[in-house]
Amino acid sequence: MLDVKLLRSDLDAVVANLKKRGFDFPRAEYERLEAERKQVQVRTEQLQNERNTRSRSIGQAKARGEDIAPLLAEVGKLGDELKAAEARLDALQAELDDLLMRVPNLLHESVPVGADENDNIEIRRWGEPREFAFEPKDHVDLGSGLMDFDLAARLTGARFVTLKGPMARLHRALAQFMLDTHINEHGYEEVYVPYIVNRDSLLGTGQLPKFGEDLFRLEGEHEFYLIPTAEVPVTNFARDEILAAESLPRRYVAHTPCFRSEAGSYGKDTRGMIRQHQFDKVEMVQIVKPADSYAALEEMTGHAERILQLLGLPYRIVALCSGDIGFGAAKTHDLEVWLPGQGKYREISSVSNCEAFQARRMQARWRNPENGNRPEPVHTLNGSGVAVGRAMIAVIENYQQEDGSIVVPEVLRPYMGGIEKIPAAKA
């Protein structure tokens, strides 16, 4: 949610900033609602004041043993008008709230302006894509037998996978390795969280009210959803909290499955494990003082990079442009890993600074000693560190041998019982 004070003080700047995303701020509607809200709120509070004053004097008169009948008659007339005013104010506020909850975050000034992913700006590259002496296969061909999409389709449906034997173990090894690296080298606290969350959590991080169709909602009396990312439960740790300055920054890392309905992605990445309804991810979340959030963005990008470096996977970093950046982010870095099977870089991690956007939605605050210990919104960041399934794809494709076997990267061997190579799968 945007800062309502900014909305009132500099609406032009807000509208212009959102325009860069291609978002049309509904200015006329907002101004109409806001004007009426102001007028109705003032009137409502006047009426409430009057009621309170009179009720108090009734109480006092009664205490003095006076006759309160005339006072009662007088105040009785207030009721209907007050009730109507309160109802109107509620309705207006609900409308305004709904409007504002659907407005994306403002972009940081450094975000490149562009229309779509083609306008993202490459910041740097690491590693050299390997020269193959043979035609590299993609992960589907390499994994056949140990990576079974048909079986998953029978168990569930399209866009699921089953892994077997060393492939399942490789998947687990990657998650363990990533967690350990973030815990031991990067100073994160490991957390285990619910994979099912309520509506408030999703409103807090911004998946709702606008993107409900991307979520899996559970049947039943509760409004529960499967998490689309650990960002949701973990960032909501701070919801409705006032954090002490000394307790910041908070750095959390969690390994969870993620569930996405992938509505609107029909026909996209249908082959293989790139885009699934269920995938695992190691997610980093930081809750920081506002002044520190851009340093934290760089730091977290580095933490994700470190994973790919240790795995020896070539990658590049891009700054998402204004047209490609997510709803809640002020600035986002994507890590794209080299996939020989596709001959291109593909997203494997996304690291975002949401500034106070989520914090305002979820009332996540801290006491700022430089401002008389007043509660102010914190800044929240999240980043994949990294997507486990895609990391597995990258390992398979980058470490493939001509015979179809896969060399296990050094850092994963301790997690694989010392196995150095996954033999070629029989079709």
Added chain:
RNA sequence: GGAGAGGUGCCGGAGUGGUCGAACGGGCCUGACUCGAAAUCAGGUGUACGCGCGAGCGUACCGUGGGUUCGAAUCCCACCCUCUCCGCCA
């Protein structure tokens, strides 16, 4: 699933219809004392929103949502959550 208890401010904990935004204690902040600290003493200390240049004034908030009433933390209804015991269970 059954029975019972309970949800109040940063924390503990009073408060069962009227100057209650809320006693008291702790914590925290400021000041005094001190070379300094501790202890002690005095004062202060909720959040959000609205109006106002401002001092300030006003409104809302005692799990959530309704209701009763001139007036609700207090009464009624529904729901959510927590705890204890029993049952079941990984």
